[in-house]
Amino acid sequence: MDVSRHDIVIVGGGGAGLRAAIEAAENHPTASIALVSKVYPMRSHTVSAEGGAAAVAREDDNLELHGFDTVKGSDFLGDQDAIKYFVEEAPKELALLENWGCPFSRNEDGSVATRAFGGMTTKRTWYATDKIGFHMLHALFQQSMRYKNIVRYDEYFVSKLLVDGGKCQGVAALDIRTGDYSAILGKAVILTTGGGGKIFPFTTNGTIKTGDGMALAYRAGVPLKDMEFVQYHPTGLPGTGILITEATRGEGGYLRNSKGERFLVDYDYGVGNKAELGPRDMISRAIVQEIEAGRGLSGPYGDYVHLDLTHLGEETINAKLPFVRELAKTYVGVDPVTDPIPVRPVVHYMMGGVDTDIDGATEMPGLYAAGETACVSINGANRLGSNSLTECLVFGAAAARHAMKYAEGAGDINETALRAQVEEEATRVDHLRGRKKGGEKISQIRRELNSAMEDACGVYREQTTMQAGVIAVAQLRGRVADLRLEDESKVFNTELITALELQNMVEVAEVLAVSAAHRKESRGAHTCKDFTTRDDTNYLYHTMARHNAAGPQLGKKDVVLGHWVPEERKY
Amino acid sequence: MADKTIVITRFDPDKDEAPRKQEYTVPCEPNWKVLDAVNFIKDELDATISYRWSCRMAVCGSCGMMVNGEPKLTCKTTLSDYGDRVDIEPLANFPIVRDLVVELDGFMHKFESVKPWIMRAKEKAEDKAAYHETKGTFSQSAEELGNFKQFSMCINCMLCYSACPVVANEPDFLGPAAIALGHRYNTDSRDQGNDERNEIFRGEGTVFSCSYANECSEVCPKNVDPAAAINQAKFGAVIDWAKGLVIPRGGSN
Numbered sequence: 141m142d143v144s145r146h147d148i149v150i151v152g153g154g155g156a157g158l159r160a161a162i163e164a165a166e167n168h169p170t171a172s173i174a175l176v177s178k179v180y181p182m183r184s185h186t187v188s189a190e191g192g193a194a195a196v197a198r199e200d201d202n203l204e205l206h207g208f209d210t211v212k213g214s215d216f217l218g219d220q221d222a223i224k225y226f227v228e229e230a231p232k233e234l235a236l237l238e239n240w241g242c243p244f245s246r247n248e249d250g251s252v253a254t255r256a257f258g259g260m261t262t263k264r265t266w267y268a269t270d271k272i273g274f275h276m277l278h279a280l281f282q283q284s285m286r287y288k289n290i291v292r293y294d295e296y297f298v299s300k301l302l303v304d305g306g307k308c309q310g311v312a313a314l315d316i317r318t319g320d321y322s323a324i325l326g327k328a329v330i331l332t333t334g335g336g337g338k339i340f341p342f343t344t345n346g347t348i349k350t351g352d353g354m355a356l357a358y359r360a361g362v363p364l365k366d367m368e369f370v371q372y373h374p375t376g377l378p379g380t381g382i383l384i385t386e387a388t389r390g391e392g393g394y395l396r397n398s399k400g401e402r403f404l405v406d407y408d409y410g411v412g413n414k415a416e417l418g419p420r421d422m423i424s425r426a427i428v429q430e431i432e433a434g435r436g437l438s439g440p441y442g443d444y445v446h447l448d449l450t451h452l453g454e455e456t457i458n459a460k461l462p463f464v465r466e467l468a469k470t471y472v473g474v475d476p477v478t479d480p481i482p483v484r485p486v487v488h489y490m491m492g493g494v495d496t497d498i499d500g501a502t503e504m505p506g507l508y509a510a511g512e513t514a515c516v517s518i519n520g521a522n523r524l525g526s527n528s529l530t531e532c533l534v535f536g537a538a539a540a541r542h543a544m545k546y547a548e549g550a551g552d553i554n555e556t557a558l559r560a561q562v563e564e565e566a567t568r569v570d571h572l573r574g575r576k577k578g579g580e581k582i583s584q585i586r587r588e589l590n591s592a593m594e595d596a597c598g599v600y601r602e603q604t605t606m607q608a609g610v611i612a613v614a615q616l617r618g619r620v621a622d623l624r625l626e627d628e629s630k631v632f633n634t635e636l637i638t639a640l641e642l643q644n645m646v647e648v649a650e651v652l653a654v655s656a657a658h659r660k661e662s663r664g665a666h667t668c669k670d671f672t673t674r675d676d677t678n679y680l681y682h683t684m685a686r687h688n689a690a691g692p693q694l695g696k697k698d699v700v701l702g703h704w705v706p707e708e709r710k711y
Numbered sequence: 712m713a714d715k716t717i718v719i720t721r722f723d724p725d726k727d728e729a730p731r732k733q734e735y736t737v738p739c740e741p742n743w744k745v746l747d748a749v750n751f752i753k754d755e756l757d758a759t760i761s762y763r764w765s766c767r768m769a770v771c772g773s774c775g776m777m778v779n780g781e782p783k784l785t786c787k788t789t790l791s792d793y794g795d796r797v798d799i800e801p802l803a804n805f806p807i808v809r810d811l812v813v814e815l816d817g818f819m820h821k822f823e824s825v826k827p828w829i830m831r832a833k834e835k836a837e838d839k840a841a842y843h844e845t846k847g848t849f850s851q852s853a854e855e856l857g858n859f860k861q862f863s864m865c866i867n868c869m870l871c872y873s874a875c876p877v878v879a880n881e882p883d884f885l886g887p888a889a890i891a892l893g894h895r896y897n898t899d900s901r902d903q904g905n906d907e908r909n910e911i912f913r914g915e916g917t918v919f920s921c922s923y924a925n926e927c928s929e930v931c932p933k934n935v936d937p938a939a940a941i942n943q944a945k946f947g948a949v950i951d952w953a954k955g956l957v958i959p960r961g962g963s964n
Contacts (some may be wrong), residue, residue, distance in 0.1 A: 178946070179763075179765065179773070180815060180819070182771075182772065182866075182867050183763075183765055183766075183771045183773045185766065185771070187770050187771045187866075188766050188768060188771070189764060195847065229849075231846070232847065235846055235847035235848045237846075238848040238849065239829065239835070239848070239849065240828065240829055241828065241896065241899060241902070242854060243860055243899075243900065244861070245856075245864050246856055248853070249850070250850030250851055250852050251843065251846070251848065251850065252846075262836065271770070274770050274866070275863065278863070282813075282827040282892075283828045285823045285827060285828065285830075286828045294819075300900070315806055335964060346765035346766040346768075347765050347767070348765045348766065353790065379742070380767065380768075382767070382768045382834060383768070463770075466769070467768060467769075470769065470787055471768070522796065552940055581756035581758075582754075582758065583758075592953070625735055625758070626758045626759050627758060627759040628760075629725055629759070630725065631723060631724055631808065631809045632761045632809040632810075632812050633761065634753075634761045635758045636758060636764070648867055
C-alpha cells in the first residue's frame with residue numbers, strides 16, 4: 141500500500157477544490173497539498189455551468205442588494221452572516237479569476253460585462269458567452285499547474301475518510317488505474333466533490349455527480365444539512381436533461397405555452413414583473429402548472445414548454461449564446477434562431493450538503509467542505525442562478541485558509557492506526573470487486589432509486605409519495621449491499637467504481653427523502669401540495685440529518701438571522 | 712428502434728496479450744449518440760467494458776473514441792449516421808490502459824509544459840497600473856479577447872492527437888492542443904510570458920515539427936483551429952527569436 145503524507149488533502153478537483161488548492165499553495169509555499177479526484181480535474185462537472193458567476197460590479201449595484209436578493213431567493217433559510225461574507229468576497233474572487241485568465245465577455249470600455257439573471261435585482265452576473273463553468277474550471281486548473289506543491293492524484297476514488305481520535309486525518313483512495321489502495325494522509329481534509337444529482341433520473345448533472353463527499357462525511361458521523369432542498373432548473377432539454385442556461389432569459393428569451401402565451405406574464409405565478417427572470421423554484425412550478433393546466437406541449441420524452449429566443453436574432457444568439465445554439469441543434473435538432481427550444485424542469489443542484497460553518501469547517505476537527513458538497517448555507521431553500529460558481533470560489537478559498545491554519549496547529553498523526561483503516565477498507569472493496577454471489581444488478585438498483593426519488597421529491601411533493609419514497613429508498617439501502625458484479629479485473633474497473641458510487645447515492649437519497657418528508661411546509665424548492673405555505677413558526681430552521689444504523693436521525697439547527705427580517709416572498 | 716452490431720475493442724492487461732474485438736447486438740433508438748449505445752452495453756449486456764464519460768453534453772471532453780476509424784466525441788456523434796456495424800476503439804496514438812480507456816500521462820505532461828497560466832513581469836503589488844483601481848481586473852477590448860478566445864475553447868478531448876500524423880510517428884511531439892494552449896496565453900493581452908513560451912516552442916518536437924496536415928482542425932468537435940494556432944505560434948517564435956538577436960530578451964510584450 142502506498143502511503144503519502146501531506147499538510148492538507150482536498151477531495152474533488154472542480155471549482156471549489158481547485159480554488160482551495162491554489163489558495164493553500166499560494167500562501168504556504170512549503171506546504172504539500174494533495175488534490176485527489178476520481179476524474180482528471182478538467183472533467184469535473186463545474187465544466188458544464190453556462191450562464192455566469194455573480195458578484196457586484198456595477199455602479200447601480202451594492203453588496204446589500206446582492207445580499208438581500210440572495211436571502212430572499214433562499215426563502216429566508218440562508219444564514220445571513222454567511223451571505224454577508226459571501227457577497228463581500230464575491231467581487232474579489234471573480235477579479236482573481238479574471239486575473240488568472242478567465243476569458244470573461246467585455247463591455248465596450250474593456251471592463252468585464254455583466255448580464256441579468258433570475259432573482260437578481262440588477263446585472264451582476266459575470267459571464268464568458270455561455271460557458272462560464274468551462275472557462276472557470278480550465279482557468280483554475282491551468283493556474284493550479286504553476287504550483288509545484290500541489291500534488292495531484294488524478295483518477296483516484298476516495299471511499300473512506302480516515303478518522304483517528306475524532307479527527308479527520310486523510311483518506312483511503314482507490315487508484316482506479318491499478319486497483320490498489322493508497323493512504324493519502326493529511327492533518328486536514330477538504331471535501332469538494334459537488335452534488336449528487338444522479339440520484340434522480342432526469343438531471344443536468346453529469347454521470348460523475350453521485351454525492352460522494354456528502355456520503356463520506358455522513359458515514360463518518362458528520363450531519364448533512366437541508367438535504368430536502370433540490371433545485372429544479374426550469375429549462376432542461378427533454379430526454380437528456382441537458383442544461384439550457386438561464387442566460388437565455390437573461391438575454392431576453394421568453395417562455396411560452398402551447399398557445400404561444402408568455403405565461404409568466406399572462407398568468408399570476410408570483411414573479412411579478414420579473415417574468416422570465418423570476419427565481420428558479422417559482423419558474424419551475426409555473427411550468428409544471430402550465431402543463432397540468434393542459435397548456436404544455438407533448439413529445440416522446442414527456443411534456444414540455446417552449447423557450448423562445450427567435451426574437452433575439454442570429455447575431456445576438458451567436459455572440460451571447462453560442463453554446464445554447466450548439467446544444468439545441470445537436471441534442472434536439474432545433475436551431476433557436478428560427479424555432480423555439482423544448483424545455484422542462486430538471487434536477488440541477490442540491491442546496492443541502494455537509495453542514496459547515498462560515499469557515500467551511502464541519503463539526504469534526506480536521507474536516508472541511510466547500511462548494512455544492514457543503515451547506516454553509518448561503519442558498520437556503522432555493523439558490524439564485526450564478527451564485528454557485530462564486531460560492532465555489534469564496535468558500536473554497538475560505539476552507540483552504542482555515543484548514544491550513546488548523547493543520548499548522550494540529551498534532552502528529554498516528555500513521556499506524558490510519559494504515560490499518562485503509563487495509564480494512566481495501567479488504568471491503570476487494571470483496572465487492574467481481575462479487576458474483578450477489579443478487580442485484582447495478583443498473584436495476586439505480587433505475588429503482590431514480591424512479592423512487594422522482595416520484596417522491598419532484599417539483600411538487602406530497603406526504604403520501606414522500607413517505608413511500610422513504611420506504612422504497614430504505615429497502616434499496618439493504619439491497620445495494622448485495623450487488624452482483626461481473627468485472628474481476630483490478631485495472632480501471634469502472635463497474636466497481638459505479639458500485640461504490642451507487643452506495644453513496646442510496647445513502648444521500650435516503651437522507652434527502654427523510655428530510656423532505658419531515659418538513660411540513662412549502663419553502664423555496666420544497667413545495668408540498670398538502671402544506672402549501674411557509675411556516676416560520678415551526679420550520680424556520682435547518683434540517684440536520686445524522687447517520688444511524690436504522691436510518692437518518694433528524695435534528696435542527698438555528699438559521700442565522702439578524703440583518704434581514706423574513707417577509708413574504710413575492711416579486 | 713433498429714439493431715446494430717457494435718464492435719468494442721477489449722483489452723485487459725492482466726489477461727490479454729493484445730487488444731481483441733467483441734461484438735454486441737444493440738437495439739438502438741433513432742436519436743441516440745454513439746455513447747448511448749456504449750452505455751446500453753455497459754448497463755444491460757456487459758458490465759465489464761471500461762470507458763470514460765461524464766457530461767454527455769460535449770464539454771467535459773471525457774468520451775473521445777475512434778468510431779469507424781475516426782476520432783470522435785461519442786456524446787456528440789449521431790449513431791444513425793453510421794451503418795449496421797459500428798466499430799468503436801480507444802483513441803489512436805495513446806497507450807491503452809484498458810478497453811476504451813487510454814493513458815493521459817503524456818498528454819498532461821505536454822499540457823503543463825507550455826506554462827498555461829497568465830505570467831506577469833511584476834508582482835501584483837508592483838503592477839498596480841495594469842489593473843482597474845477598484846475592481847482589480849484587467850481591461851481587455853473585444854478585439855484583444857478575440858485574438859485568443861477560440862484557442863481557449865479546447866476541451867482537452869485529445870481527438871486532435873489521435874488524428875495527427877506527426878504524433879503517430881513522433882509520440883513526443885508537443886501536439887496540437889498543447890501548442891494551441893500555449894499560443895492561447897501568448898495571444899492574451901493580459902499575459903507577459905511570451906518569451907518563456909516561445910523558447911519552449913523553439914525546442915525540438917514542438918511547432919516546427921508540424922507538417923500542416925490540418926487533421927487536428929478537421930476533427931476538433933469544438934471548432935478550435937489548432938493548425939492555425941501552430942502556424943501563428945511558429946511565426947511568433949521566429950519573430951521573437953529574431954528580435955532577440957537585436958534586443959536581448961526580445962524587448963517588451
